[in-house]
Amino acid sequence: MLRKLLFLSVMMLAAVRPALAADLADPKAEFKxxxxxxxxxxxxxxxxxxxxxxxxxxEGLRKQWQEIEEFPPYEFAVDKGKEMFAKPFANGKxxxxxxPNGGIGIRQNYPYFDTKSGQVITLELALNxxxxxxxxxxxxxxxxxxxxxxxxxxxxxxxxxxxxxxxxDPRALAAYRKGEEYFYTRRGQLNFxxxxxxxxxxxxxxxxxxxxxxxxxxxxxxxxxxxxxxxxTTSRRFTSCNSQVRATPLPPQDELYRDVxxxxxxxxxxxxxxxxxxxx
Amino acid sequence: MISTSAGIAIAAxxxxxxxxxxxxxxxxxxxxxxxxxxxxxxxxIKGGDSPGNLGPPLADMKARFPNRADLVAIISDETKRxxxxxxxxxxxxxxxxxxxIDAIVDFLYTR
Amino acid sequence: MRLPISLMSIASVAVLAMTAMAAPADDFKAxxxxxxxxxxxxxxxxxxxxxxxxxxxxxxAAADAGKFxxxxxxxxxxxxxAEASIAQGRDEQGAWKDRVIR
Numbered sequence: 172m173l174r175k176l177l178f179l180s181v182m183m184l185a186a187v188r189p190a191l192a193a194d195l196a197d198p199k200a201e202f203k204x205x206x207x208x209x210x211x212x213x214x215x216x217x218x219x220x221x222x223x224x225x226x227x228x229x230e231g232l233r234k235q236w237q238e239i240e241e242f243p244p245y246e247f248a249v250d251k252g253k254e255m256f257a258k259p260f261a262n263g264k265x266x267x268x269x270x271p272n273g274g275i276g277i278r279q280n281y282p283y284f285d286t287k288s289g290q291v292i293t294l295e296l297a298l299n300x301x302x303x304x305x306x307x308x309x310x311x312x313x314x315x316x317x318x319x320x321x322x323x324x325x326x327x328x329x330x331x332x333x334x335x336x337x338x339x340d341p342r343a344l345a346a347y348r349k350g351e352e353y354f355y356t357r358r359g360q361l362n363f364x365x366x367x368x369x370x371x372x373x374x375x376x377x378x379x380x381x382x383x384x385x386x387x388x389x390x391x392x393x394x395x396x397x398x399x400x401x402x403x404t405t406s407r408r409f410t411s412c413n414s415q416v417r418a419t420p421l422p423p424q425d426e427l428y429r430d431v432x433x434x435x436x437x438x439x440x441x442x443x444x445x446x447x448x449x450x451x
Numbered sequence: 452m453i454s455t456s457a458g459i460a461i462a463a464x465x466x467x468x469x470x471x472x473x474x475x476x477x478x479x480x481x482x483x484x485x486x487x488x489x490x491x492x493x494x495x496i497k498g499g500d501s502p503g504n505l506g507p508p509l510a511d512m513k514a515r516f517p518n519r520a521d522l523v524a525i526i527s528d529e530t531k532r533x534x535x536x537x538x539x540x541x542x543x544x545x546x547x548x549x550x551x552i553d554a555i556v557d558f559l560y561t562r
Numbered sequence: 563m564r565l566p567i568s569l570m571s572i573a574s575v576a577v578l579a580m581t582a583m584a585a586p587a588d589d590f591k592a593x594x595x596x597x598x599x600x601x602x603x604x605x606x607x608x609x610x611x612x613x614x615x616x617x618x619x620x621x622x623a624a625a626d627a628g629k630f631x632x633x634x635x636x637x638x639x640x641x642x643x644a645e646a647s648i649a650q651g652r653d654e655q656g657a658w659k660d661r662v663i664r
Contacts, residue, residue, distance in 0.1 A: 419614075
């Protein structure tokens, strides 16, 4: 009798045992949970629309976005990027020589985990690697030249669905986890994590600025931001988000930032490339 | 030439105008200062423009927080009460001094 | 030969004055060194706050302008901020796992 009671109580305890912090699901399951969280929280938003960030959050904002797309403020960047992309380096080679498919229509595959070098390669990093391999000086990750190149490459890939892979390599999973950890960790004197704004407060507004949902948040990069009166690369966005919460930013394209981009873009798999984008 | 009664009326109106547009209190200045409380970024507060809505509107404060210490605690470190909060811990992270928090609470009690 | 008394008293007053002036500058040097060390530690841990860096900078600027009392206050404030950012990093270790969307 006692044994039966003991057995029953152990079983009951096991049933109500709270999920241990260590119980992280694999990326595929986390991807589904992430997507389901946002689609159930914003049931009126068609899945593909999430890539429009704040503009996806209500009908009035969506109309604004459509108006902006008629005279896109990033057009000049795309044109400049196209010119830059075609111009050969001093050694006669071009960017096309560094990328699959000549660099056209490939945005949706970035970032990827490079098993040879054991690190995440973002589009921005790949572009500067291409330059340096061909005897050119790298561009600043936060300024207009890089933004123009990535704007052009995004533009040629519009509509293609993000397809970020996590190869069967413990280092790739580790990079995903590091990016995930960064995303959910509080930082800065203001004590915000990325999730504080882009998960918990998605769709709400700080002063007049509507916060974008984290689902698909990388899809529109690079962006023309009215607040900046200019283009912003992913590096610019990450570093400025850090300083806004009073956290000293990491160096642009720091390994940890690339891990964050890896995690976030993976979470937006299946959504269409919408870059370059326009934001308030 | 202004009559005495008209003069008195004008003086009274001026006094009233001054009283109504009295300078904001120290607490109000701190609350609305982006480098200090910056409360409007997340909260609607009467007298402030373009508020955010990450937190609830700050109204009926005397009725909602009859115990002053509760309000001070929320501003000082709301993570103690709600670990998931997005409210910055103004005292724990030394964003505001205790005196500044007191001044802001005084102001909030007028809302 | 003995120096005239007036010259000696002037000299001793000058020495006393210089000693009194040196103390705040030394106080600042000590306070700044402590704060800078803490700030560097927070940077190494990737938990540094921009406000720590700005306050340190302001402390140095005050000292350069000879405002040593203010400089010491600012340096001590910077140290407090750096320590708080290190504590934040410590508290946040592992906290992220509970927040992952499941």
